[in-house]
Amino acid sequence: MLEKALSGSRGYWIWLAVLVGIIFIGFLFWLKQFHQGLMITGLSRDVSWGFYIAQFTFLVGVAASAVMVVLPYYLHNYRAFGKVVILGEFLAIPSVIMCMTFIFVDMGQPFRILNVFIHPTPHSMMFWDTVALGGYLLLNLLIGWTTLGAERKSIPPPKWIKPFIIISIPWAVSIHTVTAFLYAGLAARPFWMTAVLAPRFLASAFSSGPALLILLILLLRKLTDFDAGREPVQKLAVIAAYAMSVNVFLILMEVFTALYSGIPEHSIHLKYMFVGIEGNMALVPWMWLSSILAVFTLLLIIPPKTRRNEAVLAVACVTLFLSIWIDKGMGMIVAGYVPNPLGEVTQYFPTVPELLISLMVYAVGALIITVLYKVALSVRASVA
Amino acid sequence: MFDGWKIIVGLIIFITLATVPFWYDAAAGKGTDAPDIRIETKDVPGRDQCVMPAEYMRSDHMELLNEWRDQVVRGNQRVHVTADGRKYSRSLTNTCLDCHSNKDTFCDRCHDYMSVKPYCWECHLEPEVMK
Amino acid sequence: MGLDRRNFIKIAGLSTLGLAGKPAVDAIARIRLPEEAPLTAKRWAMVIDLRKCRENPDCNEACIHACHKVHNVPDFKNPKDEIKWIWEERFEHAFHDQSQEYADESHRELPALVLCNHCDDPPCVRVCPTEATWKRDEDGVVMMDWHRCIGCRYCLAACPYGARSFNWRDPRPFIEEIEPDFPTRMRGVVEKCTFCEERLARGEMPACVEACDAGALTFGDLEDPESRVRELLRTHFTIRRKPGLGTQPSVYYII
Structure with a gap:
C-alpha cells in the first residue's frame, strides 16, 4: 500500500x-x-526537564485521543465515524513516534537507551511508560x-x-495514565503530586486530540477530494466540548x-x-493566554x-x-521545577537549537502523517 | 522484465556506494596489513603472568573487563583471584596498565585497526595523563 | 609505577589522618589496616554538627574542596552547568520547611553543608529505569553506575534534596587538577555523593570527614549501638531534611 x-x-x-529540509536542519x-x-539547551541543574519532555507529554495525549474515534466506532457501532476512524489511528502513529523521538533527543546518553530493556526495572514508571x-505504536500500526x-x-x-482493537481502547487510556504517573508519584515535586493529574491529562488529551482531528478533516476537505461529511465533525466537536469542560473543571x-x-x-x-515570584515571570503571560483561550x-x-457553524468551530478548535x-x-513541566525543592527560583528559557530540534521532531511527525493520510485517502x- | 535496465543501473550504483570504504582504502594506499602490535610488557616484580591465560585474554579481554566493572561497581567485589591463587585488584588503570603500560602499541593499534572504540578513556585516565 | 603509587597513597593517606587532628572517626583502629581491609558497616550514616560549622566559618570550604578534588568534580563557574556533591546551603533553604522569619538573620543564613542523604527509601532509586542508581544492600550507600546511566534525569526530578547533578557538557576541561585514581565523568550522565564508597573500600574515611578539622562531621554505623554516630544521636537533638516525605535520610544535623 505504501506505493500510494x-x-x-x-x-x-x-x-x-x-x-525534509526542516528535518535536515534540525538534525x-x-x-x-x-x-x-545537552549544554546547548536552556536546561540546568534546577530545571532539568524542559521543552522536550513537555512536548513528549503533550503528544502522548494526542496519541491517546485516537480512542475517541475508535471507541464509538467499534464498541458502539457508531457508523458516522467509519470514514474518520483510520484518520484517528493514523494520527496516533506519528504522535507516538514523536513522543519516542522527544525522549530520545532528551537523553544524555541516547545510544544507551536500550538499557531500559537490557535491565528492565519494574519499579520505575519510565519502564512502564516505554512498554505502554x-x-x-505496534497496536495502531497493526x-x-x-x-x-x-x-x-x-x-x-x-x-x-x-481483539486487538478492543485491547487498544484501554491501552490508549493507559499510555496517558502511566505518563501522568511519571510525575504524580514524585514527593519531591508537590506541583505534580496530585491524584487528579492522570484524569486531567486524559481530559486535556480527549479535547486537544479531537480538536486536531477536526482541523485535519477540514484541511483534507480543502486540499483533497476527501470529505468526511458533517456528522463526524459535529460528533467530534461535542466530544471536544465535554472533554474541555472537564479539563477546565479539573484545573x-x-x-x-x-x-x-x-x-x-x-x-x-x-x-x-500566574503572578511570578520576585520578578521571575517567564510563564506568566503564557499561562494567562492559555487561560483566556480556554x-x-x-x-x-x-x-x-x-458549535454547529463550522467556521466558528474551526476557530474554537x-x-x-x-x-x-x-x-x-510549556507550563506543566517547567512549573514543577520552579521553585526547586529548596525554595530557590531558577528560570528556564528554551534555546534556539532546542527549539529547532523540537521543530525537527514535529516535522518528522508531519511527514509520517502526510504519508499515512496519503495512503489512506488513495x-x-x-x-470508490 | 519491466524497466530491466533501470534495475541493473540501480544495482550497480548501490553496490558501488556500499563498497566505497574498500575503494577508498585501496586508493589511499592503505592495505589491510595487520597492525604492528607490541605485546611486550613492563617487568613488574611478581607479575610475570596475566590474570587469565593469554589465549583467553586475546579473545575475551573485553568480557573480563565488563565483568570486573560490574563486580567492582555493582558488587563491591574488588579482588580477582586467579586459578593458581594469585590476587589482583580488579582495576583497568591500576592492574592491567601496570604491566601493559604501552597502551598506544598494546591496545590502541589493534582497536584502531578493528575500528573498535572502547569508551573507557572518556572517564578513566590514560597513563599519559597519570604520569 | 603502580606499586609506588599505591604505596604513596597508603602512606599519604595515613599521614594526612595523622595530621588532620582528631577527625571524628568510629573505627579509627581499623584504618591502620592495609587497603585490603575495607571499612564496613550495616548502615552508614553521618551526623553534621552545625554549631561547629558556625564556629569555624572557613572550614566548610575545606571539606567541600577535599571532596570535589578527589572525585574530579569540575568547576564551571556558572550555576547552569553546575555539578556539586557536597555544598553549602543557607539554613532556610536546606531546611526549607523549618525556617521561621523571626529567627536571627545569622541563623537563617547559617551555612549548612548538604549532600546526598543516602535515604533508606531513596526516591531516585525508585524511579531510575535502568538501576544505574541503587541502594547497596550491605551498607545502605546509594550508588551510581556511570557505565549504565542513560542520562534521562528522572532521578533529578525525584530527589527532594537537589542532591543530584547532570553533566550537561564534557567536564574534563573544567577540572582544575585531575586526580588520576578516580575516573572523571562523560557528558550526559548523572552524578552525586557516594559516601566515598571507593575510599571505604580502601579502609579510609570519606574525604569530607577526613578534611574536617573542627570535628563537625561524624561518620559511622547507624546499626551499631556503640558507634559514635549513635552516641551523638542519643545525646543531642538532631533533625533531618524533609522527614515528612518518608525517605529516612542517613544524614543528621545537630543545630
Missing part, C-alpha cells in the same frame, strides 16, 4: 521537501547536541494497516483483528486545593505560573449554535489546541 505515497501532486512533493543541531551535550508507548488493507479489497476486516479543582489549603509547597508553583474556547464550543499546548507543552479513492 509515491505519486502525488506538485504541492504534495513541495510539502514533503519542506519537511544538524541534534548532531551538535550529541557531540557537545511501544505497545500502543490495526490501521490491517483494516485499510481489507478496505482496499472491499472486504470486511479479518476477525482476528477485533479549577487543583487551584482550589492548592490555594484554599494554603500549603506553600503546593500554591507556590501556581503563584509562579474560556474563549468554551464560550464558542459549548453553545450548539456556534485552534484556540482549544493552543490553550492545552501552552498548558501542557486507497479510499481507488475503492
Whole structure:
C-alpha cells in the first residue's frame, strides 16, 4: 500500500521537501547536541526537564485521543465515524513516534537507551511508560494497516483483528495514565503530586486530540477530494466540548486545593505560573493566554449554535489546541521545577537549537502523517 | 522484465556506494596489513603472568573487563583471584596498565585497526595523563 | 609505577589522618589496616554538627574542596552547568520547611553543608529505569553506575534534596587538577555523593570527614549501638531534611 505515497501532486512533493529540509536542519543541531551535550539547551541543574519532555507529554495525549474515534466506532457501532476512524489511528502513529523521538533527543546518553530493556526495572514508571508507548505504536500500526488493507479489497476486516482493537481502547487510556504517573508519584515535586493529574491529562488529551482531528478533516476537505461529511465533525466537536469542560473543571479543582489549603509547597508553583515570584515571570503571560483561550474556547464550543457553524468551530478548535499546548507543552513541566525543592527560583528559557530540534521532531511527525493520510485517502479513492 | 535496465543501473550504483570504504582504502594506499602490535610488557616484580591465560585474554579481554566493572561497581567485589591463587585488584588503570603500560602499541593499534572504540578513556585516565 | 603509587597513597593517606587532628572517626583502629581491609558497616550514616560549622566559618570550604578534588568534580563557574556533591546551603533553604522569619538573620543564613542523604527509601532509586542508581544492600550507600546511566534525569526530578547533578557538557576541561585514581565523568550522565564508597573500600574515611578539622562531621554505623554516630544521636537533638516525605535520610544535623 505504501506505493500510494509515491505519486502525488506538485504541492504534495513541495510539502514533503519542506519537511525534509526542516528535518535536515534540525538534525544538524541534534548532531551538535550529541557531540557537545545537552549544554546547548536552556536546561540546568534546577530545571532539568524542559521543552522536550513537555512536548513528549503533550503528544502522548494526542496519541491517546485516537480512542475517541475508535471507541464509538467499534464498541458502539457508531457508523458516522467509519470514514474518520483510520484518520484517528493514523494520527496516533506519528504522535507516538514523536513522543519516542522527544525522549530520545532528551537523553544524555541516547545510544544507551536500550538499557531500559537490557535491565528492565519494574519499579520505575519510565519502564512502564516505554512498554505502554511501544505497545500502543505496534497496536495502531497493526490495526490501521490491517483494516485499510481489507478496505482496499472491499472486504470486511479479518476477525482476528477485533481483539486487538478492543485491547487498544484501554491501552490508549493507559499510555496517558502511566505518563501522568511519571510525575504524580514524585514527593519531591508537590506541583505534580496530585491524584487528579492522570484524569486531567486524559481530559486535556480527549479535547486537544479531537480538536486536531477536526482541523485535519477540514484541511483534507480543502486540499483533497476527501470529505468526511458533517456528522463526524459535529460528533467530534461535542466530544471536544465535554472533554474541555472537564479539563477546565479539573484545573479549577487543583487551584482550589492548592490555594484554599494554603500549603506553600503546593500554591507556590501556581503563584509562579500566574503572578511570578520576585520578578521571575517567564510563564506568566503564557499561562494567562492559555487561560483566556480556554474560556474563549468554551464560550464558542459549548453553545450548539456556534458549535454547529463550522467556521466558528474551526476557530474554537485552534484556540482549544493552543490553550492545552501552552498548558501542557510549556507550563506543566517547567512549573514543577520552579521553585526547586529548596525554595530557590531558577528560570528556564528554551534555546534556539532546542527549539529547532523540537521543530525537527514535529516535522518528522508531519511527514509520517502526510504519508499515512496519503495512503489512506488513495486507497479510499481507488475503492470508490 | 519491466524497466530491466533501470534495475541493473540501480544495482550497480548501490553496490558501488556500499563498497566505497574498500575503494577508498585501496586508493589511499592503505592495505589491510595487520597492525604492528607490541605485546611486550613492563617487568613488574611478581607479575610475570596475566590474570587469565593469554589465549583467553586475546579473545575475551573485553568480557573480563565488563565483568570486573560490574563486580567492582555493582558488587563491591574488588579482588580477582586467579586459578593458581594469585590476587589482583580488579582495576583497568591500576592492574592491567601496570604491566601493559604501552597502551598506544598494546591496545590502541589493534582497536584502531578493528575500528573498535572502547569508551573507557572518556572517564578513566590514560597513563599519559597519570604520569 | 603502580606499586609506588599505591604505596604513596597508603602512606599519604595515613599521614594526612595523622595530621588532620582528631577527625571524628568510629573505627579509627581499623584504618591502620592495609587497603585490603575495607571499612564496613550495616548502615552508614553521618551526623553534621552545625554549631561547629558556625564556629569555624572557613572550614566548610575545606571539606567541600577535599571532596570535589578527589572525585574530579569540575568547576564551571556558572550555576547552569553546575555539578556539586557536597555544598553549602543557607539554613532556610536546606531546611526549607523549618525556617521561621523571626529567627536571627545569622541563623537563617547559617551555612549548612548538604549532600546526598543516602535515604533508606531513596526516591531516585525508585524511579531510575535502568538501576544505574541503587541502594547497596550491605551498607545502605546509594550508588551510581556511570557505565549504565542513560542520562534521562528522572532521578533529578525525584530527589527532594537537589542532591543530584547532570553533566550537561564534557567536564574534563573544567577540572582544575585531575586526580588520576578516580575516573572523571562523560557528558550526559548523572552524578552525586557516594559516601566515598571507593575510599571505604580502601579502609579510609570519606574525604569530607577526613578534611574536617573542627570535628563537625561524624561518620559511622547507624546499626551499631556503640558507634559514635549513635552516641551523638542519643545525646543531642538532631533533625533531618524533609522527614515528612518518608525517605529516612542517613544524614543528621545537630543545630
